């Protein structure tokens with residue numbers, strides 16, 4: 001296995017963004033998108049010893065001008081408002097006292113990662129930050145997302161770092177509507193979204209999406225490792241090869257995991273490892289290995305830390321800390337006919 005120089009962006013200031021609990025306060029239902037997602041991930045990275053083998057990259061605040069490459073100025077103004085108490089901006093989108101700092105670091109960290117990869121300081125990088133970004137549209141925050149980090153990074157890579165064609169592969173279980181919409185009329189940015197059909201947002205992510213370079217792969221609930229493998233082979237890999245990007249960005253949301261509370265898929269940690277291996281191989285084939293992954297969703301505190309660790313190990317070319325899925329959900333194996341049909345419809 002070839003060792004690679006892998007950058008890691010992680011900054012505890014991203015813990016400061018807080019979403020409100022569900023229901024009445026006395027029920028104390030924790031929000032899905034919460035700081036513990038990152039804290040538990042970092043404990044897993046520490047415990048595994050991988051931090052000795054990756055290069056920490058700084059998360060700097062993204063400059064406003066970069067945000068406005070893809071977002072309306074009024075949108076940027078709204079999400080960076082820093083209210084004294086939690087404020088609901090839109091559907092499942094809240095801001096509070098620490099939100100602007102976290103959101104700016106999540107995007108700025110992604111820019112640092114792209115800069116490092118394009119300059120050749122590192123071969124690839126993983127940005128472990130929050131809030132996530134892929135639902136955020138040009139003028140609207142939604143679905144836990146305030147600023148669309150991969151979209152900003154793609155455009156910034158083109159304007160500031162000489163990338164011509166950028167591919168964004170979004171494997172979060174939800175449709176990457178924000179990213180798709182931002183680049184709908186732009187043939188220089190390919191957006192691919194693998195997601196559970198009809199999940200979130202309602203009414204988007206179908207095969208009928210019109211645009212210059214859009215690939216949607218809606219998959220039926222219950223799809224596991226084997227169904228996703230088929231989708232990579234039949235749709236994702238041919239699409240990226242045909243597009244021939246000079247930078248590959250991954251919207252790495254780990255909420256297709258079998259234990260995730262927000263998705264109904266059946267992916268295991270070896271499944272995520274395989275996706276990362278395929279992504280690394282694609283980047284090596286198409287664009288000199290230049291790959292930056294950004295954490296989107298992933299809400300199972302059982303699966304998320306292990307999946308993030310497995311992905312980082314693959315990026316760095318390290319042997320896996322564990323072979324099997326340490327969570328041990330009962331999952332279906334094999335490919336069902338409805339999965340095969342869904343993949344062929346997208347191919």
Ligand SMILES: [Zn+2]
Nearest residue numbers: 172174255297
């Ligand atoms: Zn998601």
